[in-house]
Amino acid sequence: MVDKADSGLMPTLTSLEYVTPEEMAELERRSAANGVGPKDLMENAGRAVAEFVESRYPRAGRVCVLCGSGNNGGDGFVAARYLAASFDVSLVLLATPDRIRTEEARSNWERLAGSGVELHTCPDVGALEAVAGLIERSDVLVDAILGTGVSGGALREPLATAVRMVNESGAPKVAVDIPSGLDPGTGVPAKPTVVADFTVALHLPKVGFKGNGGYTGEVVVAPIGVIADAPLGVRVFQIGVGPMQNFAYLVIDEGSREGMVIDSGWEIEPIVAVAKENGIKAKYVCATHGHFDHVKTIGALADALGAKTVSHEESPLASDVRVKDGDVLALGQTRVRVVHTPGHTMDSVCYYDGKDLFTGDTLFIGAWGRTDLPGGSAATLFESLHDKIMSLPRETLIYPGHDYGDVRFRSLGEESARNPALLARTRREFEGLSQD
Ligand SMILES: [Fe+2]
Numbered sequence: 309m310v311d312k313a314d315s316g317l318m319p320t321l322t323s324l325e326y327v328t329p330e331e332m333a334e335l336e337r338r339s340a341a342n343g344v345g346p347k348d349l350m351e352n353a354g355r356a357v358a359e360f361v362e363s364r365y366p367r368a369g370r371v372c373v374l375c376g377s378g379n380n381g382g383d384g385f386v387a388a389r390y391l392a393a394s395f396d397v398s399l400v401l402l403a404t405p406d407r408i409r410t411e412e413a414r415s416n417w418e419r420l421a422g423s424g425v426e427l428h429t430c431p432d433v434g435a436l437e438a439v440a441g442l443i444e445r446s447d448v449l450v451d452a453i454l455g456t457g458v459s460g461g462a463l464r465e466p467l468a469t470a471v472r473m474v475n476e477s478g479a480p481k482v483a484v485d486i487p488s489g490l491d492p493g494t495g496v497p498a499k500p501t502v503v504a505d506f507t508v509a510l511h512l513p514k515v516g517f518k519g520n521g522g523y524t525g526e527v528v529v530a531p532i533g534v535i536a537d538a539p540l541g542v543r544v545f546q547i548g549v550g551p552m553q554n555f556a557y558l559v560i561d562e563g564s565r566e567g568m569v570i571d572s573g574w575e576i577e578p579i580v581a582v583a584k585e586n587g588i589k590a591k592y593v594c595a596t597h598g599h600f601d602h603v604k605t606i607g608a609l610a611d612a613l614g615a616k617t618v619s620h621e622e623s624p625l626a627s628d629v630r631v632k633d634g635d636v637l638a639l640g641q642t643r644v645r646v647v648h649t650p651g652h653t654m655d656s657v658c659y660y661d662g663k664d665l666f667t668g669d670t671l672f673i674g675a676w677g678r679t680d681l682p683g684g685s686a687a688t689l690f691e692s693l694h695d696k697i698m699s700l701p702r703e704t705l706i707y708p709g710h711d712y713g714d715v716r717f718r719s720l721g722e723e724s725a726r727n728p729a730l731l732a733r734t735r736r737e738f739e740g741l742s743q744d
Pocket residue numbers: 597599652669
């Protein structure tokens with residue numbers, strides 16, 4: 309059973325020279341998942357713009373930053389705050405402050421109080437005309453009016469008037485990310501569109517810049533700390549359940565927020581709560597084997613999560629999906645492989661995501677699954693442990709089905725140096741081990 313990925317992630321994003329607005333949004337989303345979110349990117353963007361203006365126009369006295377109510381405006385708020393260290397800075401907000409659209413932009417607007425930046429709120433053409441002199445007298449204009457989200461047509465007021473004022477000014481113009489009005493996807497200019505001397509492109513130039521040098525002026529690319537290269541991680545929630553020290557696991561693909569549960573164990577509430585709190589769409593509830601302490605609530609949990617139940621093809625459990633050795637379950641870009649490891653029971657499987665191995669009752673920290681129950685075989689377990697599990701990388705983390713060890717998980721390398729079942733060199737030696 310191989311499940312096709314359907315997350316919509318674009319794996320080629322790291323080699324791009326130009327980005328579409330959709331790709332940029334995806335990059336920002338990945339970056340946030342890697343720990344660098346919208347607030348960090350805005351701070352870095354604003355600082356990069358300020359540093360560019362300082363290095364290019366060191367003799368300027370007055371700088372005016374024109375800002376819209378979206379995140380392009382938010383980049384402008386940050387730029388103004390940094391620029392105030394070197395210049396007389398005025399900022400024209402083309403909206404009332406209550407219309408600022410995102411939390412990160414709003415918090416940067418609030419930080420302008422006491423920063424030395426002269427603030428002007430111009431939600432309409434009349435208010436804007438009152439500051440026309442200020443715009444005219446500025447030595448440099450910074451355009452942070454509109455970013456992505458423009459698609460040709462005519463700009464609304466007071467944005468259209470603001471763009472006209474910028475274009476009529478003789479001062480050099482620096483656009484933040486995109487000259488306001490230019491469609492970053494198609495390159496179609498709105499009426500009117502800022503004609504910039506420089507565009508500080510954040511992270512990468514936009515595809516709409518091609519053939520539009522007349523609007524962008526010289527394009528300067530500013531790195532803003534987007535972390536897209538690191539693959540989005542797999543996150544493991546280890547949840548203790550029931551009176552027999554069972555562990556249930558919720559494994560999630562951070563990019564897609566798709567997840568799977570491995571062993572439901574007993575009470576389902578803690579597992580459902582973790583899924584809910586973290587916004588996880590659980591696709592599967594998987595059994596490591598059919599023993600009741602691992603699966604007694606598997607159906608109820610799958611119902612509660614809207615997920616499918618999964619078990620090995622030899623399992624006594626009725627389940628939606630039957631798997632065998634080597635099958636793969638997809639969670640977004642993450643692939644979880646089924647490793648058939650009989651010995652504790654004939655239907656015992658481990659689940660391997662390339663980094664973590666969920667071992668059920670096949671392998672514990674410091675111990676291993678008993679082989680004296682129906683379907684159990686010490687000889688078979690020895691083969692599963694040594695031929696299958698021990699062939700995985702030493703860094704693999706072992707996540708057991710019960711909390712029987714001195715720690716809750718451990719690397720295979722460390723475990724193989726101390727677990728008698730993994731230290732045993734022969735089947736005979738293993739069969740001679742006692743778990744007491
Ligand atoms: Fe068991």
